[in-house]
Amino acid sequence: MAYPDDLLGEGEHVLLHRHPHWRMLIRPLLVLLVVGVGGGYLAVLAASSSWRTPLWGALGVIGGVLLIWLFLTPLLRWWTTHFVVTSQRLMVREGVLTRSGVHIPVDRINSVRSRRGLIDRLLGSGTLIVESASDEPLEFDDISDVDRVQSLLYGTFDEDSEGQHPAG
Structure with a gap:
């Protein structure tokens, strides 16, 4: 990956x-659907009004603000959040306008735990939860296939699945 x-x-x-995990996109997609269908319905209702042009403008502005706030922002947040495991470290980078990140050398990781509720298990x-040498435990939510990631960080990654074995 680039x-x-x-x-x-x-x-x-x-x-x-x-x-x-893709489940973070469920709510924004529902917002897109509700705003699209609701805005379309209200636009049809406003079509018979003598105030249709200002009403359509208001619907467009309200719909646009809702889509930017409740659809586009979470989508960009998802797209710009990266969880990366390399042969030497764990990196988590996130942010749209202001980028922040955590880099933990693999040899400084003391323990790795996972927590999976019922919905988590159903969705994979x-x-x-990563504890490093000197920091408080860090929790990373919505990690796809968290058991595989945990095994990878412990160095028990199956060589056949990726063709590589972690170093260090």
Whole structure:
């Protein structure tokens, strides 16, 4: 994957690169559907009014604001959030206008735990809890196939699935 290539050190290679689980997009997609159908219905109702042009303009502005706030912003947040495991570290980068990130060297990770509720198990996601040498535990929500990620961080990654074995 092209995203972290400029952040990699010499000899470092990407083992896993993911965005948060797709379930984060369910609510924004429902908003898109409701705003589209509701706005269309209200536009049809306003068509018979003598005030139709200002009403359509108001519906367009309200619909546009709702779509930017409740659809586009979460979609961009999902798209710009990266969970990357390399041969040497764990990187989490997020943010649209202001970027923030966490980089943890794999050799400084003390323990990795996962938490999966019923919905998480049904959808194949979970929360990854990483304890490093000197920090409070970090929780990463909505990680796809969290058990595989946990195994990868412990170095028990199955060589047949990716053709690579983590170093370090």
